[in-house]
Structures are given as C-alpha cells and as structure tokens.
Amino acid sequence: ARAAGVTLDWRFLDGRRGLGPDLSYDPDEAVIFKGRPLSAGELGCYSSHYAAWTSFLQSPATQLIVFEDDTIVDWTFVEKLARIDLQASGIGFLRLYAMDPGPCRRLLANAVDFQRHLIEYSDRVFGGQAYVLTRAGAERLVGHCGAVRRPIDDELDRSWAHGLPNLCLFPFPVIAQSGVSTIGLGRYDGYQVPAHLAGRRRRERIAELARRAARRVYGLLPWTRPAIGPLKQS
Numbered sequence: 001a002r003a004a005g006v007t008l009d010w011r012f013l014d015g016r017r018g019l020g021p022d023l024s025y026d027p028d029e030a031v032i033f034k035g036r037p038l039s040a041g042e043l044g045c046y047s048s049h050y051a052a053w054t055s056f057l058q059s060p061a062t063q064l065i066v067f068e069d070d071t072i073v074d075w076t077f078v079e080k081l082a083r084i085d086l087q088a089s090g091i092g093f094l095r096l097y098a099m100d101p102g103p104c105r106r107l108l109a110n111a112v113d114f115q116r117h118l119i120e121y122s123d124r125v126f127g128g129q130a131y132v133l134t135r136a137g138a139e140r141l142v143g144h145c146g147a148v149r150r151p152i153d154d155e156l157d158r159s160w161a162h163g164l165p166n167l168c169l170f171p172f173p174v175i176a177q178s179g180v181s182t183i184g185l186g187r188y189d190g191y192q193v194p195a196h197l198a199g200r201r202r203r204e205r206i207a208e209l210a211r212r213a214a215r216r217v218y219g220l221l222p223w224t225r226p227a228i229g230p231l232k233q234s
Helices: 027-034 040-057 075-082 135-144 152-157 195-218
Strands: 063-067 071-073 093-095 104-108 117-121 130-134 166-170 174-176
Touching: 027 195, 040 063, 040 135, 040 152, 063 075, 093 135, 130 135
Parallel strands: 093 166
Antiparallel strands: 063 130, 071 174, 093 130, 104 117, 117 166
C-alpha cells in the first residue's frame, strides 16, 4: 500500500518459512562458518532473498530492488534510482540501508541527488532490508550463495568472498521500522560449539578475520577504488 503511488513495476513476494529447494544447508557447516546453527527464521529469510534473485533472473527485468517488509521507503528517490542503469555505471550490488556505521570511503559525491553520496564499505555492516541488484550482480550472488552457512546479511557483506563491492547510498533512502525482528532474538543467545567442531571453527574464524582485515586495508588504498561511472537517469 505504501508503494501504491509509484509508477514502477512492483509486487510482494511471499516469505519462505524454511529452506528453499535450490539451497543446501548443513548445521555443522553453519557452526564452523558462523559459530552456531541457523534458526528456522534465518533459513526462511535467506531463502526469501534467494527466491527473489532467481525470480528476477527468470524475468526480462534488468534491475531488482529488494525491500523487506519492515522498511520505510523514500519512494520519490527510489523512482529516480530505478531509472539509472547501474550495470552501465559498473555497479552490481547497491545497498540502500545498513545497520552498522562500518569503515567506508566515499566514491561519488552528489550521486543521484545533491548531497547524496555513493560510499563503499570495507567491512561488515549487516542488514538486508533494502538493496538493488543488476542481472550480473544477481548471477554472482546466486552462484555464490547456494550453500547456506551464514545469515543472508552476513553473506551479502562478504565482498571479499563474492567479489561484489559493498556499495551503499548515504544518507540512506530507506530506514528500518522500530521493533523486534520477526526472525526472533534467540539467535543472539550463547552457543557452545561441540568439541568435534571446535578446531575447524577456530581455524575458519581466524581465516575469516584475516580476510576481513585484508579487505579493510584494501579499502584504504586509493588505487583500489572500484571503477564507477556517473549515476545518471536514463
């Protein structure tokens, strides 16, 4: 209903309540890579995003904007953004919201609008509430995310693994509504890693910390800036 006045093609996607048929999940792998098994809500959320990507790739559309159901959207801005060919600008994945400030660098000033900036995060910022994908970006994520090992927002952050720069627009044109996530807070309870997985979990955690640290250093080097063209409406 909030989008009733926009001229863009849009529709609701029914949320999944469990693991999608195109995905695989091993609780032991989740413990190794995340430190705990994923909840049913996390599996459903992951599957819902993945289903949106695959549905998009089966359509003739060139860009996909994803909003979770607990967002407040600046639809005037989103209509402007939707008319920009992000693929031609060199962008495959573009966040519209993040939950953590995170280390970042500014790539373009006055992107799309005056005093709206295109930034690149160099570490985790969490939140899958709102983002844009081009077909190339969706293909990259579909190919990378078929094995579920982490929550979906963790996986979206991992530019060092899937290869898509973690770009975002700031100030955010989307915010999350206040309230408790329907995924539930049980995922934040403590979890004791089983002894037979503890060594593999420790090695993976150290390796991931090293990858994140390398990505932060990479993000400080001026010659590593991604090649991004002007963001102009077509």
